[in-house]
Amino acid sequence: MRHALILAALLVGLTQVAVAGEAERFTWTKDKFGYVATGDPKTGEELAEQFRCRKCHNENGISDDEDVPSIAGQRRTYMYKQMMEFKSGVRDSEDMYKAMRKLSSDDMIHVAAWYESLEAAPQVGGQKLLVMKVCDSCHDKDIVEEDNKIEVAPILRGQIRKYLEASMQQFKEANRSNDLFERMQSVSHKLTDDEIKRLSRYYSAADPQ
Numbered sequence: 748m749r750h751a752l753i754l755a756a757l758l759v760g761l762t763q764v765a766v767a768g769e770a771e772r773f774t775w776t777k778d779k780f781g782y783v784a785t786g787d788p789k790t791g792e793e794l795a796e797q798f799r800c801r802k803c804h805n806e807n808g809i810s811d812d813e814d815v816p817s818i819a820g821q822r823r824t825y826m827y828k829q830m831m832e833f834k835s836g837v838r839d840s841e842d843m844y845k846a847m848r849k850l851s852s853d854d855m856i857h858v859a860a861w862y863e864s865l866e867a868a869p870q871v872g873g874q875k876l877l878v879m880k881v882c883d884s885c886h887d888k889d890i891v892e893e894d895n896k897i898e899v900a901p902i903l904r905g906q907i908r909k910y911l912e913a914s915m916q917q918f919k920e921a922n923r924s925n926d927l928f929e930r931m932q933s934v935s936h937k938l939t940d941d942e943i944k945r946l947s948r949y950y951s952a953a954d955p956q
């Protein structure tokens with residue numbers, strides 16, 4: 748009897764953890780887009796200083812470290828979602844978890860507005876592949892909407908080459924699975940390692956010195 752009770756208590760505990768995990772799953776609504784649009788770049792600039800984003804992402808949001816993405820000129824909606832997910836652990840990164848721990852949701856919309864307002868690094872370009880038409884059909888749009896399923900894809904042009912490559916590999920191996928409808932995971936499954944390299948070269952900025 749005592750064992751049964753302990754077991755029952757354990758099971759209840761497990762269900763609660765599972766439910767809490769589900770509750771943190773990010774979704775987009777019209778209201779949330781409206782909310783993110785109210786982010787104020789000036790407030791964001793002060794927060795970027797206070798929370799030391801610049802230590803890793805640099806003064807101008809353009810990275811000079813192969814493992815750190817550039818965030819200048821990135822879509823604020825995309826960045827807001829990533830920040831929320833780093834904080835909740837849905838997207839795994841020790842550095843970004845620590846950086847986000849003390850930020851409120853309001854802080855994030857301001858800081859995202861600031862980085863969006865900065866000029867992105869120029870794309871250097873490599874050889875064009877046919878599949879890029881498919882990539883651009885999502886990545887060149889502000890919002891990806893299909894069958895009432897809404898999400899936001901990041902701007903790829905001018906990103907750090909090694910970061911592009913690493914993130915595609917992460918989606919391919921499902922080490923990163925925060926794309927809401929697994930669209931990016933299913934695309935990357937079909938890519939060979941060589942294609943991933945060439946796609947990364949094409950979209951990237953010049954490599955950091």
Ligand code: HEC
Nearest residue numbers: 798799800802803814815816818826829840842843846858
């Ligand atoms: C200690 C270094 C460090 C600090 C401080 C830091 N970041 Fe990051 N940031 C990273 C790294 C590394 C990644 C890539 C994580 C990964 O993919 O594993 C990243 C990723 C991001 C991304 C996702 C970009 C994308 O293309 O998906 C955003 C947005 C971001 N950081 C914003 C910020 C903001 C805003 C701050 C300050 C509040 C900040 N970061 C502070 C290192 C840092």
Ligand code: HEC
Nearest residue numbers: 881882885898899900901911914915925926930931934946
């Ligand atoms: C059906 C839409 C769709 C297509 C097609 C697509 N992507 Fe994506 N991709 C996304 C979404 C959505 C995300 C962001 C998921 C998230 O974290 O919220 C993403 C994320 C990425 C990232 C991570 C970037 C970062 O800043 O962290 C890379 C790299 C990427 N895609 C490359 C590609 C390439 C290259 C192609 C073409 C072979 C492609 N994608 C095709 C929707 C798409």
